[in-house]
Amino acid sequence: MEYLLTAGFAFLVINAMLVSASVLVYAERRVSGFMQNRPGPNRVGPLGLLQPFADVLKFVLKEDVQPAAANTFIHSLAPVLMVVIAMSTASLIPFAEGVVVADLNVGVLMLLALTSVTVYGITLAGWSSNSKYSLLGGLRSAAQMVSYELSMGLAVISVVLVAGSLNLMEIVENQASGGALLGWNAVRNPIGCLIFIVTAFAETNRAPFDLPEAEQELVGGYHTEYSGMKFGMFFLAEYVNWFIAAFMIVTLFFGGYLIPFQPQLLALAPGLADSVLFPFLQFGSLMLKVSFFVFLFIWVRWTFPRFKYNQLMMIGWKYLLPISLANAILVALGVIFFQTYF
Amino acid sequence: MFGDFIPLFIMIALATGLALTLLKAAEIIGPKRPNRIKRTPYESGMDPIGSARERYSVKFYLVAMIFIVFDVEVVFMYPWAVSFHDFIEGGAAFGVMVVVTIFTVILLIGLVYDIKKGGLDFEQ
Numbered sequence: 433m434e435y436l437l438t439a440g441f442a443f444l445v446i447n448a449m450l451v452s453a454s455v456l457v458y459a460e461r462r463v464s465g466f467m468q469n470r471p472g473p474n475r476v477g478p479l480g481l482l483q484p485f486a487d488v489l490k491f492v493l494k495e496d497v498q499p500a501a502a503n504t505f506i507h508s509l510a511p512v513l514m515v516v517i518a519m520s521t522a523s524l525i526p527f528a529e530g531v532v533v534a535d536l537n538v539g540v541l542m543l544l545a546l547t548s549v550t551v552y553g554i555t556l557a558g559w560s561s562n563s564k565y566s567l568l569g570g571l572r573s574a575a576q577m578v579s580y581e582l583s584m585g586l587a588v589i590s591v592v593l594v595a596g597s598l599n600l601m602e603i604v605e606n607q608a609s610g611g612a613l614l615g616w617n618a619v620r621n622p623i624g625c626l627i628f629i630v631t632a633f634a635e636t637n638r639a640p641f642d643l644p645e646a647e648q649e650l651v652g653g654y655h656t657e658y659s660g661m662k663f664g665m666f667f668l669a670e671y672v673n674w675f676i677a678a679f680m681i682v683t684l685f686f687g688g689y690l691i692p693f694q695p696q697l698l699a700l701a702p703g704l705a706d707s708v709l710f711p712f713l714q715f716g717s718l719m720l721k722v723s724f725f726v727f728l729f730i731w732v733r734w735t736f737p738r739f740k741y742n743q744l745m746m747i748g749w750k751y752l753l754p755i756s757l758a759n760a761i762l763v764a765l766g767v768i769f770f771q772t773y774f
Numbered sequence: 775m776f777g778d779f780i781p782l783f784i785m786i787a788l789a790t791g792l793a794l795t796l797l798k799a800a801e802i803i804g805p806k807r808p809n810r811i812k813r814t815p816y817e818s819g820m821d822p823i824g825s826a827r828e829r830y831s832v833k834f835y836l837v838a839m840i841f842i843v844f845d846v847e848v849v850f851m852y853p854w855a856v857s858f859h860d861f862i863e864g865g866a867a868f869g870v871m872v873v874v875t876i877f878t879v880i881l882l883i884g885l886v887y888d889i890k891k892g893g894l895d896f897e898q
Binding site: 574586664 | 778782784807808812844852868
């Protein structure tokens, strides 16, 4: 019975992710249009709101072409893997106090482990297509994600040092301790926060780190040979990953579901913490923060030019990795010397 | 303990179901009119030259090997990070800090050596 409830909640989360992916597609195209001084999609439905549904319909109705020399099974396995991994990571995000599908004591570790599996999906897609563009895109992506994963892991370590737990909910609750906004890890650990945001861009293959699918050099990158629904699945996984990355940034560094000034607010209205409204307020605050980071992702995409491959490797290994190592040590010293604050 | 993971497995099962449904639905609904030209890999409109299963730059292997070394390092640092507050309460904070700093410095020397040898240079 208990697991039936969990399954229902998991089903709800998956559906929410599907809907938000289509909202994200629409949002990205509209905001891109706004930034480039053009209307963006505005024909299908009022304000173009039905555009994502038209896109989905198109994906389903298109022919699925597979290259003759491709490895059939792996060619189909790759998009399935991508979607499964992207959706499963959503189960670890705490949406409000106590509202999470899988409340693991190793939540952060599981999140990192699941996102690492994405590399397999991309590499297999690139290799199995038997096309040169796909292979190069897949290889580039694997090397890129692997390089930035280290700095991401070290940024997470600096958070774990402060919180003393791998449970995502405890990490969020720990950020309430400093009072007002000062408890946010972004304030206590700004270098780690910056490193994490940069690596999140690289891990999700978003601009300016979108080398795996750089149109000018690699056509479509690892999904050059995909069409129809399989391409749609890559698309879906990519947008869900982007959404999850925004959730991770907020959860680890910007107080997650905590309402800004929550301790003060609770002191003003003592009955609020027990009311039915409270989880919804927390969820709303989480979504507001996440929306800002989703916007940031689009903003950065149209602000910075794409890196060259050697620059990408240089940033990852020669700058981010030593800085994040030093930051972990620095935060550890901070925890020792300023125990009352951390 | 293991029970905590069951919701995650439920989620993975549901997500797999969704992915397979999408795949199957497209297979049933979508049209199928393959021909030889359609089934060639894309190479800017030219006939593809040879197979794509060719040799590629050894640099990627180097990146993979260095990744393994540092990933294992990061794995070693997680238990330290989780139990750091316990170390401080136990009064062992400085000893632990010295050990971790030595550990980090040894690995940083390795990274510097690799960079100096040009193992991570993608120029040329």
